[in-house]
Amino acid sequence: MTDPLLDVRGLTTSFETGQGRLTAVDDITFQIEEGEVFGVVGESGSGKSVTALSVMRLLDDAGTVEADEVRFKGTDLLSVSESEMRSIRGGEISMIFQDPMTSLNPVMTIGEQIAEVVRHHGDVGERTGFWSEMRRKYVTGTSEGSRSWQRAVELLETVGIPEPEKRATEYPHQLSGGMRQRVVIAQALAGDPSLIIADEPTTALDVSIEAQILNEILELSEEFGISVLLITHDLGVVRETCDRVAVMYASEFMETGHVNDIFEDPHHPYTEGLLASIPRIADEREWLSVIEGTVPDLIDKPSGCPFRDRCDYAFELCDRPLVEYEIEGSALETHTVRCHRENEHVEVDDSGHVESVPDEAVAALERRIEAESARDADGGVSPTADASARADGGSRPSPAADAENGGDHGEY
Amino acid sequence: MGLREYLLKRLVHSVFVMLFVVTVVFAAVRSIPGDPARLMLGGDVDTATLEALRAELGLNQPLYIQYFRWLRRLLTGDLGESIRTGEPVLGSIVQVAGPTLSIAALGMVIALVIAIPTGIISAVKRYEIEDYLSTTIAFFGISMPAFWIGIVLVLVIGVNVESIPTFGYTPIDEGISPWFRSILLPSFAVGFPYGGILMRMMRSSMLEVLNEDYMRTARAKGLSSNLVLFKHGLQNALIPVVTLAGIFLAVVLGGVVAVEIVFGIRGLGRLLIGSINRRDFPLIQGTVLLIAFVFVLANIVVDLLYTMINPRIKYGGGD
Numbered sequence: 001m002t003d004p005l006l007d008v009r010g011l012t013t014s015f016e017t018g019q020g021r022l023t024a025v026d027d028i029t030f031q032i033e034e035g036e037v038f039g040v041v042g043e044s045g046s047g048k049s050v051t052a053l054s055v056m057r058l059l060d061d062a063g064t065v066e067a068d069e070v071r072f073k074g075t076d077l078l079s080v081s082e083s084e085m086r087s088i089r090g091g092e093i094s095m096i097f098q099d100p101m102t103s104l105n106p107v108m109t110i111g112e113q114i115a116e117v118v119r120h121h122g123d124v125g126e127r128t129g130f131w132s133e134m135r136r137k138y139v140t141g142t143s144e145g146s147r148s149w150q151r152a153v154e155l156l157e158t159v160g161i162p163e164p165e166k167r168a169t170e171y172p173h174q175l176s177g178g179m180r181q182r183v184v185i186a187q188a189l190a191g192d193p194s195l196i197i198a199d200e201p202t203t204a205l206d207v208s209i210e211a212q213i214l215n216e217i218l219e220l221s222e223e224f225g226i227s228v229l230l231i232t233h234d235l236g237v238v239r240e241t242c243d244r245v246a247v248m249y250a251s252e253f254m255e256t257g258h259v260n261d262i263f264e265d266p267h268h269p270y271t272e273g274l275l276a277s278i279p280r281i282a283d284e285r286e287w288l289s290v291i292e293g294t295v296p297d298l299i300d301k302p303s304g305c306p307f308r309d310r311c312d313y314a315f316e317l318c319d320r321p322l323v324e325y326e327i328e329g330s331a332l333e334t335h336t337v338r339c340h341r342e343n344e345h346v347e348v349d350d351s352g353h354v355e356s357v358p359d360e361a362v363a364a365l366e367r368r369i370e371a372e373s374a375r376d377a378d379g380g381v382s383p384t385a386d387a388s389a390r391a392d393g394g395s396r397p398s399p400a401a402d403a404e405n406g407g408d409h410g411e412y
Numbered sequence: 413m414g415l416r417e418y419l420l421k422r423l424v425h426s427v428f429v430m431l432f433v434v435t436v437v438f439a440a441v442r443s444i445p446g447d448p449a450r451l452m453l454g455g456d457v458d459t460a461t462l463e464a465l466r467a468e469l470g471l472n473q474p475l476y477i478q479y480f481r482w483l484r485r486l487l488t489g490d491l492g493e494s495i496r497t498g499e500p501v502l503g504s505i506v507q508v509a510g511p512t513l514s515i516a517a518l519g520m521v522i523a524l525v526i527a528i529p530t531g532i533i534s535a536v537k538r539y540e541i542e543d544y545l546s547t548t549i550a551f552f553g554i555s556m557p558a559f560w561i562g563i564v565l566v567l568v569i570g571v572n573v574e575s576i577p578t579f580g581y582t583p584i585d586e587g588i589s590p591w592f593r594s595i596l597l598p599s600f601a602v603g604f605p606y607g608g609i610l611m612r613m614m615r616s617s618m619l620e621v622l623n624e625d626y627m628r629t630a631r632a633k634g635l636s637s638n639l640v641l642f643k644h645g646l647q648n649a650l651i652p653v654v655t656l657a658g659i660f661l662a663v664v665l666g667g668v669v670a671v672e673i674v675f676g677i678r679g680l681g682r683l684l685i686g687s688i689n690r691r692d693f694p695l696i697q698g699t700v701l702l703i704a705f706v707f708v709l710a711n712i713v714v715d716l717l718y719t720m721i722n723p724r725i726k727y728g729g730g731d
Contacts, residue, residue, distance in 0.1 A: 058631055090634035097632075102625035107647045107723055116643075117633050130638050137643050171723045187633070 003074065004031035005227050006055070006195060010068035013047075013054045020300040024050040024063070026251040032195065037218065037228045039238040039259070041274075042248030045295060048231040051248075052197045056093065057085055073194065091121035093195045094188040096217070099204040100180035104172040111168030112142045114152035114187050121191035124148050144169075155186040159216060178209035185216055189224070196221060197229045202237065214241055235278055239263055244333055247271050250295050250306035252322070257335030267327055267337040269311045269352075305339065313341060315354040317361070323368050340365065415716075422715065426708040433704040434486070434697055438479055441688070441696050447471075448495055448691035469495045482697070491701070492694035494687075501698035504683065509702065511581040511595065512672065512679035516664050516706075518592075518599035523607030523664075524657075531614025532649070535622060536641065546611065553608025558667030562601035562674035570597060581677040598675045602667035609660050610653060618649040651722050658714030665703055 013025040025047045032038045040048050054065045055077065070077045072093065077085065094117075097103040105113060116133070119126045124147040127133075136142055142149055149168070156164035159182040172180055181201065188196050198217055202210040218241055221228050230242060238245050239259060246256040247270065255268040266272045273291040293310035304319035305311070311318070317340040325342035327335040341348055345361035348354055449465040450457070466472045470481070485492055491501035530546040537543050553561075570578030575593060582594040621627065622645065630644040631637075669681030680699055687695035719725050 056632060058628060086634040086636065088634070089632055095629075095632040097625060097629060099625060103629045105626040105630070105644050105648070107651075107721065108644070116635070120634055130636065130642075133639055133643055138647075173724050184629075187629075191634070 002034075003071075005034045005036075005073060006032040006229070007069060007071040008055065008067065009070075010066075011051065011054060011070060012066045013050050013059065013063055015063050017299060022299045023251050023301050024298065025054060026301065028246075028248075028251075028253045030246055030253065030256065032227050032229060034194070034227055035222070035225050036243045037221070037230060037241055039230045039232065039242030039245040040248055041232055041235060041238045041245055043233055043295065045298075046248045047251040047298075048233075048248055049199050052095070052199050052229065052231055056089055056095065056197065058089075087121070090117050090193075091191040092193055093197060094191055094193040096181075096184050096188050096196060096198040096201045098200040100177060100184050101172070101204070103184060104180060106172055108137075109142070109169055109171060110156070110175070110183050111144075111149055111152045112137075114155055114168075114183070114190050115142055115146070115148035117187055117190035118148040118151045122148070122151065124151065152186070152190070155190055156183070158189070158220070159183070159186045161186075177205050178213060181205060181209075181213050182216065185213075185220065189220060189226075192224075193226055195227045195229065197231070199231045200233070201230075203232070203234075210237075235274060247274065251298055251301070252306060252338065254307065254339070255335075255337045257327070258333040261327070261333070261335045265327075265335075267335070267342060268307075268339050269313050269341075270307045273310075313352055313354060315340070315346075316357060317343070317346070317365060320365055321369055323365070323372070419712070419716075422712050426705075426712065429708055430701060430704050434483075434701050435479075437697055437700045438482070438693075441691070441693055442475060444691075446691045448693065451691055452496065471495075482694070486701075491698040494692050494695045496687075496690050496692045496695075501694050504695065505680065505698055505702055508679050508683050510583060510679075511677045512668050512681060513706070514581075514584070514591070514595050515598045515602060515671065515677075515679070516668050518595055519601075519603035519606065519664050519667070520661070522599055522603035523610055526603075527607040527610035528614055528650075528653075531611045531653075532618055532641070532646070534611070534615045535618035535649075538619065543615075547615070550608040550611040550615075553604045553606075554612070556605065557670070558602045558605055558663075559670035559674050561604050562598060562671045565597045565601055566674065579676040581675075581679070598668075598671045598677065601671045601674070602664050605667060606660060606663045609663065610657060613653050613656050614649065617652045618645065621645045621649040624648070647721050651718070654714055654718050654721065658711040661707060661710050665707060 008031070009029045011025055011028050012023065015022045015024060028051065030038065030040075040051065042048050050059070050063070053059045054063070054067075055070055055072075057065070057077065059065065065078065067078055072088065075084075075088075077088070080088075104110070118124055119128050126146060126148055153164045153168050156167055161167050161179060161182055167175070167179075172183070175183065184201075188198075196217070201217060202213050205213060214237060217228065217230075220226070230237070232238060242259045244257065245259050245262050246253045247262065247268065248254070249270050255262060255266065255271045262271060263275065266275055270291070273289075276289040277291065279288055291310055296306050296309065302319075303321045305314075305322055308314045308318035320340065322338040322340070324336045324338050327337060327342070340346065341352070341354060343361045343365060345358050345364055346354055347356045347358070447466075449462055449469060449471060453462060453465060463472070470478060473481075482492060489502075491505070493500055494504060497504075527550075530550070534543045534546045566578045569576060576596060577594050578597065580594065582590040584591040626648075627640060627644055630640040635643070668679065669684060671677075672679040672681040673685070680703065684696065684699045684703075686692075687699065
């Protein structure tokens, strides 16, 4: 298998707050292949957006981003210089944000907002220095004969905006919400990216145009061979659009796998809860199914499973550090779950409740945890890299192999 | 609505604003104690002489007659004559308006040139030394009245730097440099408080803009931080500042009146204070009218600027 387009291992982002250290993203690992649509689904505050901003290095000084690796096309994004990062942002990786009313600049024409991306990342031979840009902005305006402008008009046409020449000269407030989000998509395409990070791209839109916008993103990314990291809280959107999906809860990835596996054969109680809470027309129930309880405080977050207080299946291992278990029998893609019920020695009854926890289970878990901390110690990777270790649901954990890998490459 | 129509509408509005101003001033100056006729004649005069003078000046008429008579002359562009000297009010004002307008204009320029960059720096370097330094200086500017700043400037700079005069005004036709030097300190004195206010507004406005989504978008496009700040941020941050800059112009105009006294400059301020002391009603009214006119005119200019930098606003609204 070729290297993934984006390879994120052990990404941890935290913020120093007055009350303590807030862990917004806790040791997550994922890979995005070329041409793939990878979804991250979770409720608000679970750290989905911070994950995206961490990868793009767009968090301000308040956030600390640590990772074993954030590798994009072989480049370690966390170690490149800021100017190299700038050529990646908007160029190789572009973003679509949630609210097109606030994410477009109200005092700049639509054409210029797209054209500036073309100028900075494309090969149009137009000057992009500070003073050239300032003169263009405040004195001369963008020339409508310039290649960047013409490209902007083309892009507007590509995303399905009628009368693109005229629209390009207009300001964001003159367009409807759906049109504005199309402009944002055009802007994201302008740098010829390999990856688009779409952060809740349809959440601020009317339901009636949600599907149109999603289709636009997916069709165009397929047409141009662009991978998509789709962040959403909407399971319906995930099911319609994604190849693989990660379910995020309280800053951690609880379950990752092919979208069919996740929907048809969820292993994590949180995923099950999420799926059960989707209302169905055929449903006889009077009440919507909900997950009782609230998300734990992410400030000075304790180790162990963050879902255990809300989980119907909680048992004595749940306050131990989480490790990743691979589900066997998933035909499509690697399906991994971070839930100790998957420990090969733990006995689970038909309803999913834990019957007994033999000593072997505890011993196996302890070996895994120990192996991971040992690997972290000599590998020089961050102490919370357990997500990248592999523990197969059926087979014995193999600490030696993990130590060699320093993380798991073929996981997906 | 086109630009011309908009301007016309604004000018018609302004006429009403100024009419309101002069009416209030007319009423106010006549309600303060003191009779101009008695002040002119001095201490011991008999009633007959006093009455004769009052009749001559038209002060024995009922107030509304005086008001409408004055208003009628005003409509023909005639501001009347000073009741003290008998000279036309307009002439007296034009004679001394030069220094006042020069000081006010330069004061504004100084304020803007200082306030906008420091406001931006302060916002970008929030809670850092640059921020504390500039907000502290701005705080001094807001707290100290212009005339006090003027006195301090005379003591500190005027006494030590010979080339900068501390007294009097040199008209511009005697050379740009002497003119400039003669208004430099008073302009700074009126510009400093105004600049302080503008700087605080620029700072808070820029802080707000820095948190906007489109600034994050601009960074996500891979633009340098300077481009993000000045290409995407500056114009947005200026929108509220420009609006308030017009309103707070009153600080400058008020400052000039007092500062002229400190620097011994014969300008509108001195003319106004002198005319109030002498209860020279037409002169007071004329001077206030001119100041109101400058204020209104400046605000029209500000509103035009505002529509230029904010594409969401079209002339006359409706959007």
